[in-house]
Amino acid sequence: MQDFTAARTPNTPDKLWVCEHPPVFTQGLAGDDNHLLAPGNIPVVPTNRGGQVTFHGPGQVVAYPLIDLKRADYYVKEYVYRIEEAVIRTLVHFGITGHRISGAPGIYVRLDDPHSHAILAQRPQKHAGKDPDFAGLGKIAALGIKVSRHCTYHGVSLNVAMDLSPYRRINPCGYQGLQTIDLSTIGVSVSWQEAADVLSQKLVTYLVP
Numbered sequence: 001m002q003d004f005t006a007a008r009t010p011n012t013p014d015k016l017w018v019c020e021h022p023p024v025f026t027q028g029l030a031g032d033d034n035h036l037l038a039p040g041n042i043p044v045v046p047t048n049r050g051g052q053v054t055f056h057g058p059g060q061v062v063a064y065p066l067i068d069l070k071r072a073d074y075y076v077k078e079y080v081y082r083i084e085e086a087v088i089r090t091l092v093h094f095g096i097t098g099h100r101i102s103g104a105p106g107i108y109v110r111l112d113d114p115h116s117h118a119i120l121a122q123r124p125q126k127h128a129g130k131d132p133d134f135a136g137l138g139k140i141a142a143l144g145i146k147v148s149r150h151c152t153y154h155g156v157s158l159n160v161a162m163d164l165s166p167y168r169r170i171n172p173c174g175y176q177g178l179q180t181i182d183l184s185t186i187g188v189s190v191s192w193q194e195a196a197d198v199l200s201q202k203l204v205t206y207l208v209p
Contacts, residue, residue, distance in 0.1 A: 001017075001064060001066065001153035001154065002048075002153065004066060004153070005066065005148055005149075005151050005153050006148075008066075008068070008151060010068070010070075010071065012068070014065070014066055014067045014068060014071075014072075014207075015065075015066040016063060016064070016065050016066070016200060016203060016204065016207075017063070017064040017066065018061065018062070018063050018064075018196050018199070018200050019062050019064075020058060020059075020060065020061065020062065020192060021056035021057060021058075021060070021062055022057065022058070023042045023043075023055070023056070023057040023058070023166060024042060024043050024044075024045055024055070024056050024057070025039055025042055025043070025044045025045065025053055025054070025055055025056075025166070025169075025170060026044075026045050026046075026047050026049075026053065026054055026055075026056060026144075027044060027045065027046050027047065027052070027053045028047060028049050028050050028051035028052055028053070028144055029047075029048055029049065029050060029051075030050065030051065030052060031046070031051075031052050031053055032052060032174065034171075035052055035053050035170055035171040035174050036053055036169075036170055037168075037169050037170055037171065038169045039169055039170070040169060042055075042166055042169070047144075047154065048146055049144040049145060049146045049154035050144055050145060050146065051105075051142075051143075051144040051173060051174070052171070052173050052174030053170050053171070053172070053173070053174065054142050054144065054157070054170075054172060054173055055166045055167055055169075055170065055172070055180075056157060057162050057163060057166060058162060058163075059159070059160050059161045059162030059163070059182065059184075059192060060157050060158065060159050060160060060162050060182075061157065061158045061160055061192065061195050061196045061199055062155070062156075062157045063155050063156050063157070063158075063196075063199055063200065063203055064153060064154060064155040065083070065152055065155050065156075065203060065207055066151065066152060066153055067079070067151065067152045067207055068150060068151050069147065069150045069151065069152060070150040072207070072208075072209045073209055074209060076145075076147055079145070079152060079207075080105060080143065080145065082206045082207050083143060083145075083155070083156050083203065083206070083207070084100060084105070084106075084107055084141075084143065085206050086156075086199065086202035086203045086205070086206040086207070087107045087141045087156060087158060087199070087202070088100075088107060089202045089205075089206070090158065090195070090198050090199045090202045091107070091109070091140070093198050093202075094183060094188045094190060094195075094198075095115060095188070096109055096114050096115065096140075096183070096186065096188060097109065097110070097114065097115060097116055097117050098140065098141070099120050099122075099123065099137070100123060100124055101120060101122040101123065101124070101132055101133065101134070101137065102122055102123065102124045102125060102132060102133075103131065103132040104132035104134075104173070104175070105142075105143045106139055106141055106142050106143050106173065107139070107140055107141040108134070108137040108138065108139050108140065109137065109138055109140050109181065109186060110136060110137060111136055111137060111138050111179070111181070112136060114186040114187070120137075121133075122134075122135075122137070132175065134175065134177075134178050134179070137179070138179045138180060138181035138185075138186075139172065139173070139178060139179070139180050139181070140158065140159050140180075140181055140182065140183070140186075141156060141157060141158045141159070142156070142157050142172075142173060143155075143156050144156075156203075158195060158199055159180065159181065159182035159183065160182055160183050160184065160190060160192050160195045161182055161183065161184035161189075161190075161192070162182050162184075164180055164181070164182060164185070167180040183195065
């Protein structure tokens with residue numbers, strides 16, 4: 001991603017890379033080693049994306065949009081919103097309601113009723129509190145991006161059907177006690193490929209200006 005971004009020109013076509021990683025913890029630029037509780041035999045890889053530590057592994061769709069934001073004519077804040085919207089629409093496709101919460105990028109679902117459309121008290125608001133409130137929620141998609149010369153890399157991960165136990169070895173995204181879930185846990189049986197195809201289609205739809 002770094003090589004592609006460094007070499008691209010104003011005429012380089014945008015790309016979307018979609019993959020599945022072997023078990024790995026990735027640490028963002030602001031990463032605090034205190035959030036690595038017991039990584040054990042899973043490697044910890046430093047990266048130059050934003051954010052803290054997260055886990056990638058089999059059964060998770062990882063998508064890396066490589067977008068020229070100057071050509072797309074929107075800013076980073078809108079880029080993040082569009083990625084999150086693509087994830088939300090992917091979840092809708094599978095009958096699940098995804099939510100944004102104030103102060104914590106990514107997408108969350110209600111643990112008691114993943115299908116509920118009820119508005120969250122923790123939703124983003126103009127005068128929201130400083131600390132994110134994860135009560136009753138599970139994180140199903142994580143976001144970590146980097147922008148260099150107006151061009152994006154790194155991206156978003158969606159948990160489909162994976163071994164979630166490695167998340168207990170860290171404070172996910174730097175938050176102690178944050179519960180992480182996948183589609184399988186909330187009753188959605190879908191193949192990795194189908195989830196990847198739907199997410200890819202939604203990302204293309206929402207990232208194209």
